[in-house]
Amino acid sequence: MTGRTVDNSANVGFVATEHWSWALAGHAGEIRARTWPNPRAHWLAVLVHGYGEHIGRYQHVADALIEAGAVVIGNDHVGHGESAGERVLFRDFESVVDDLHEVIVQTDAEHRNLPIVLIGHSLGGMIATRYAQRHRDELTALVLSGPVLGSWKALDLLKYEEIPEDPIDVSTLSRDPGVGSAYAADPLVWHGPFRRRTLWAIEKCLGTIDAHGPFGDDLPALWLHGGEDELVPIAETRTGIDRVRGLGFEEIEYPGARHEIFNETNSKQVLGDVVSFVHRVLG
Template identity: 60%
Template sequence: MIPPIEWTLSGQATPLAARTWPNPDARWLAVLVHGYGEHLGRYQHVADALAGMGAMVVGADHTGHGRSGGERALIGDFEAVVSDVDAVVTAALDGHPDLPVVLVGHSMGGAIAVRYAQRFPDRIAAMVLSAPVLGVWPVLDLLEYDEIPDTPVDPSTLSRDSSVGAAYAADPLVWHGPYKRATLAALDQLLQTISFDQPLGDDLPVLWLHGDADELVDQADTRAGTDRVRGLGFEEHTYSGARHELFNEINRDEVFADIAAFTARAVKG
């Protein structure tokens, strides 16, 4: 296990809790972009796997998430979060300017990563999307209610490994309450912005990973979004029986092997 170096970053809205997993032999920089309600403390094994692929790994808890500041699970402007990701990239490249950057975005973090690629296409060399929220997401239908129902994430939808759901449910840094209206409205705006902005460049390698048993982010809903932004460098893998958190699934070794093969082809460093 590679112990992370913890540091603080001045975000657009709040101070952000950031982590770096150093690698003196790094050939590329992996930037983790986590999902809704969670935090990077759940990604130690992901960082270890990426380091084994030759990466230095970095990331920050989004505003309102994990150890970062702000009201819990509240994001009022995703463009500001994209700017926060760019601040992480900038800080990480200080002293390592030649490392190619690969965004690794999960779920809501996948949408943030795609938006980053639209805004900063010259900053990244490749992108990995794990069950990204793109296109349409039925959770946004909650905006039709005058009062948002208390429908938190069901831990059983995360993985076939029951210990993953149990750890998620017991994690005090995970948000277990209802969705915030402002967050849903901002995410709805983000998805519309992505769909109507420029597609990803044909020279950007992108790997989309999804489980066909994902009940939290349906693969068909995501495809409605990927079809609008995909370029010629777009690849996809579907895992039979896998649920939402592919990095925590029982076939995680297969998932990491696919990422390793992809980055070996995509990253020139």
């Protein structure tokens, strides 16, 4: 672990928990990670961000989890945010899972006795699901927010000889227009087209998840999804969910909510549902 600094400059205007910024070697260069400390923590929350974004967008999520008794960690995936690598290029998601595992291992050395709850959003939900299949014994619970599973309409772009410029309609992120405006203005967010190699890697990972099946009846899991999610439609996700869900599985659909439910107008309700689930699991 190298390069630890304290930074809360992105949170001007409200009181937010300070975080440590640190670095480690990933499969394709330096990976940047954050730890939001909590000296009274009794569980470890691991945040896994989605495609094209970065872990810095999860400050308010970390704050809510810290208030609920967690120490929180998360990293920018390869080619995302402040991590090294060609922008938004994923060659193989098994290596991305390896990076995430190394982040958890290095953090767990400091929080060795805390139960781990993995929380993945969007493409991060796909990564978190594959992580749960490979490292089930490490996890106490899994939370999936609008996860890419089963099928994903973005893969239709592979039919084009040249991937078209098709920027995200920011209005599909949240009913709060401020969320879309902040996303569009964020220099660490990717605003360009998909990489063909990334789409191939996503398609391969979805197939791998389907082939490996349920991550176990003894892993409590919570699936959260916006009922009006146009970026990752709930019907597409359900086909994948049905292949991995075990007996300890719960789901909540939020009518009217769009893709980024942690940034939705009812985000306090969503985060409250996450906290309630974790507290039930922890007993």
